Every structure is written in structure tokens, then in C-alpha cells.
Amino acid sequence: MSLKWLEWSQKLQAIAQTGLTYTQSPYDIERYQQIRQIAAEIMATYAHETPTYVYDLLNKEEGYATPKVDVRGVVFHNDQILLVQEREDGCWTLPGGWVDVGESPSQAVIREVYEESGYQTRIIKLLALYDRNHPRHNHPPLRHHVYKLFFQCQISGGNAAESTETAGAAFFKEQEIPELSLTRVVPSQISRLFAHYRHPEWQPDFD
Structure with a gap:
């Protein structure tokens, strides 16, 4: 459509x-x-x-109209990727969410990963900056225009935990990815992030 x-x-x-x-x-x-x-x-x-x-x-939207910013934490461990289960739809996604006013993207992703998964992390690098509205990403429609920033993170502490928004956190192999919450992340993005994991010399993706 x-x-x-x-x-x-x-x-x-x-x-x-x-x-x-x-x-x-x-x-x-x-x-x-x-x-x-x-x-x-x-x-x-x-x-x-x-x-x-x-x-x-x-x-409710005020000021000069610009895209909103969504950040996602990409955490790899033993060739597996960290996903959290959304209570809203029961599906899985990379931990993340909106960047708050007065907060940098890196601060936001560290906060979101901890709040949604229980893991403390540090930023390794920016892997991708995608326009959520671009047709190639195949996200369901959303009233906002959104830029999505994917940061590779490394665990520095903590343990898997539930939150008010998530019902669990777990690591998955690339061939065992569960049903994804497509409003937040799509299969092609997960595949691309695994490719970045295998090729750390790659530059960040954009658009």
C-alpha cells in the first residue's frame, strides 16, 4: 500500500x-x-x-518542525544480539526510545539500555543513522518523521531485568531472532547490524 x-x-x-x-x-x-x-x-x-x-x-507539537530522534542500543555478546520484549505488543526489539530534551543521543541510549534491559553499557561507536520514513526500511506508518540512531554498546555491568515497558531481555543468534516489534526495528536492520559486528572497520550507515 x-x-x-x-x-x-x-x-x-x-x-x-x-x-x-x-x-x-x-x-x-x-x-x-x-x-x-x-x-x-x-x-x-x-x-x-x-x-x-x-x-x-x-x-501539541510546537516550534519549528523537525524530525524526532529515536536511539537504539546494539549490544553483542558471544555472537548474539541483545533484544528486549515490549509489553505493548509482546514482540522484541533493540532497547531504546526517544531522546529527551537536554539529553545527548549517547546519554539517551545508555539510559534506555539500562532502563529496558538492566544492563549498564558504554558506547563503542555509531553504526547507523536511518530515516525511519524511508521506504526501504518498511516500518509501519507513524505520524512523526523520525531519525533512528543505532549505537554499538559494550556491557560494563548489571544483569538482565524487566521494566515497566519490557517483559524480559535476552541474547539471540542471528538465525534465531524472535518476532520483532516492527514499529521499532525491522529484520533488515538486524541483519545489517550483525554485518557491522562482523566488519568493525565499516563506516556508519546513513539514510
């Missing part, structure tokens, strides 16, 4: 959000609010949600 509707609605929302940030004209404010309403109606129609619900979500 084509996701052009999502691309169009995201662009309309970005125009509306940025316009509302800088304009002082009451006429332009009204126009940008109308553009946001159109974006909400497009998203609601194809996502099978109510326009009011989507508009309220979009209305």
Missing part, C-alpha cells in the same frame, strides 16, 4: 506547525490552523482514527 498520504500529511503538518510558530498575523494563524486540520483529516482517514483525536495530537 502506498504511504504517500502519510508523507503529504506530515509535510502539511510541518508547514502548519512552523507557520504557527513564526506568524503574528491573525489571518495567517487561521490559514495554518486550517492546514493542520487538513493534515489531521488525511491521517485520520487512512489510519481509521477520528479527526479530532489526530488534530489534538498534532496541536
